[in-house]
Amino acid sequence: MQITLPLIERKVKQLNLRNKKVLVVGLGKSGSSAAKFLIRRGAKVTVTDILEEDKLKEAAQGLRKQGAHLELGEHRMESFVDCELIILSPGVPKEITPLKKAQQKGIPIISEVELAYRFCKGKIIAVTGSNGKTTTVSLLGKMMQKAGYKVCVAGNIGKPFIELLNKPRTDYYVVELSSFQLETIEKFKPDISLLLNITPDHMDRYPSFSAYAEAKRRIFLNQTRDDMAILNADDPACQTIIRELKIRNFLFSRQKKLGIGIYLKEQNIVSRIEGQERIIIPIKDIKIKGVHNIENIMAAAAVGIVCEIEREKMRYVFSRFSGLEHRMEKVTTIEGVTFYNDSKATNIDAVSKALQSFDNPIILLMGGRDKGGDFTSLAPLIKEKVKLLLLIGEASGKIASSLSGIAPIMFCRTFYEAIEIGFSKANPEDVFLLSPGCTSFDMFNNFEERGEHFKREVIKFKNQRKDNAQETII
Numbered sequence: 001m002q003i004t005l006p007l008i009e010r011k012v013k014q015l016n017l018r019n020k021k022v023l024v025v026g027l028g029k030s031g032s033s034a035a036k037f038l039i040r041r042g043a044k045v046t047v048t049d050i051l052e053e054d055k056l057k058e059a060a061q062g063l064r065k066q067g068a069h070l071e072l073g074e075h076r077m078e079s080f081v082d083c084e085l086i087i088l089s090p091g092v093p094k095e096i097t098p099l100k101k102a103q104q105k106g107i108p109i110i111s112e113v114e115l116a117y118r119f120c121k122g123k124i125i126a127v128t129g130s131n132g133k134t135t136t137v138s139l140l141g142k143m144m145q146k147a148g149y150k151v152c153v154a155g156n157i158g159k160p161f162i163e164l165l166n167k168p169r170t171d172y173y174v175v176e177l178s179s180f181q182l183e184t185i186e187k188f189k190p191d192i193s194l195l196l197n198i199t200p201d202h203m204d205r206y207p208s209f210s211a212y213a214e215a216k217r218r219i220f221l222n223q224t225r226d227d228m229a230i231l232n233a234d235d236p237a238c239q240t241i242i243r244e245l246k247i248r249n250f251l252f253s254r255q256k257k258l259g260i261g262i263y264l265k266e267q268n269i270v271s272r273i274e275g276q277e278r279i280i281i282p283i284k285d286i287k288i289k290g291v292h293n294i295e296n297i298m299a300a301a302a303v304g305i306v307c308e309i310e311r312e313k314m315r316y317v318f319s320r321f322s323g324l325e326h327r328m329e330k331v332t333t334i335e336g337v338t339f340y341n342d343s344k345a346t347n348i349d350a351v352s353k354a355l356q357s358f359d360n361p362i363i364l365l366m367g368g369r370d371k372g373g374d375f376t377s378l379a380p381l382i383k384e385k386v387k388l389l390l391l392i393g394e395a396s397g398k399i400a401s402s403l404s405g406i407a408p409i410m411f412c413r414t415f416y417e418a419i420e421i422g423f424s425k426a427n428p429e430d431v432f433l434l435s436p437g438c439t440s441f442d443m444f445n446n447f448e449e450r451g452e453h454f455k456r457e458v459i460k461f462k463n464q465r466k467d468n469a470q471e472t473i474i
Helices: 031-041 059-067 077-081 098-102 112-117 131-145 179-183 209-220 236-244 291-306 312-322 348-354 375-385 396-404 415-424 447-473
Strands: 021-025 046-049 069-072 084-088 110-113 123-128 153-156 171-177 193-196 228-232 251-254 259-267 268-274 276-282 329-334 337-341 364-369 386-392 409-411 431-434
Touching: 021 031, 031 084, 046 337, 059 069, 059 447, 077 153, 077 179, 084 098, 098 110, 098 268, 110 112, 110 123, 110 312, 112 268, 112 348, 123 131, 123 209, 123 259, 131 171, 131 312, 171 447, 179 209, 193 291, 228 236, 228 291, 236 431, 251 291, 251 375, 259 291, 268 291, 276 291, 276 312, 291 312, 291 348, 329 447, 337 447, 348 364, 364 396, 375 386, 386 396, 386 415, 396 409, 415 431, 415 447
Parallel strands: 021 046, 021 084, 046 069, 084 110, 123 171, 123 193, 153 171, 193 228, 228 251, 251 259, 337 431, 364 386, 364 431, 386 409
Antiparallel strands: 259 268, 268 276, 329 337
16 A cells, blocks of 8 residues: 655635625634635625624724624624625534525535635645644644645644635645534545544534534545545544545554554554554653653654655654643642643543543542533543542533542632642642543633633642741741
């Protein structure tokens, strides 16, 4: 099987947008960037959002100046059925009534990612999965740069894909995609698709796990035998897809040896191609913590092999990558107790992977807004590793009832209170871990804001301990 892919210029039939009536639904980052792109291409753009203008002030004013018509505070049915194309932001469910009416009229509904694809040159590496996307995409961006390629990193990680199309020559676009973004692709076809894992997530949006998995699976929808799919051979949902894929695939595994692929052997990440086994990097040389990050590095290495990147360059990047904020991020150590900020852990599997990453006793802080997760699945790990479970936010009652009797549980009103309680029960060398298993939207705007608040409260507590110690000495 041919593993490598030659670098060729992408040729896609572009959409003719001049004077086309286009409705952009949702004025977040994705919708705002799509609207600006459409205006530059000569489209007649209307933007609609259910939020009022005072919550979208800056973005709304900017688009209005550029010539967009804005409808804020409601979705007007007539705008949905009297347009020629709809660009749907990922946060807006496809099931809302105006979109269903537009669909019945045969009006195309696509994502910003699909729109960007229609104008994109250069190869696309698309990454999806329930967990690990942002870390893997960041690794890939650094690895491709180290290899000398012109690379843009985009999508769910930060800058919308469409925003980066104006940059000069780009060899590779590394695009992080959520299930929401994949729901409304049409012709989008990555040269390399990477599926890290599929575990229950967003069960508040999808009717079933199979519906969520099907959305993730759409990353392979338009790929042909000229393209490559990279998948996690250990993940049960991925295993089903691997058996059914009709395109070339290249696998990685943390748990077993593969005939062809990337796997662990004697504490080394190795590749095996045409019977030849070669070390990519020893585990001891990897800086970032966590079993899930071993998988993320394996996935990035698989892309490196497909793109013919020298192992020395991969090793250089993997050994120096220190991780991202809010993802198993070490905050500080207070009198032997080490605090970790894993605010990005917004689903059950992310919490599971975080718990597996520590051998020391854990004081675990969970809670937030529930996404329909099954907290009972954490029971074996919590019983084995957690000495105290601290709960906060809307989901605290559900988590408590799901894990009653598994570990001691205490409810907290604030992060500072949780830190005080947890520290009072901790011994030196214990771990205090914020790994919520929920979204942040009951208390914060996003996981980043939650993580920043947690870090500030930890440092505040540390400083208070120091001040109290000095007063005692005096």
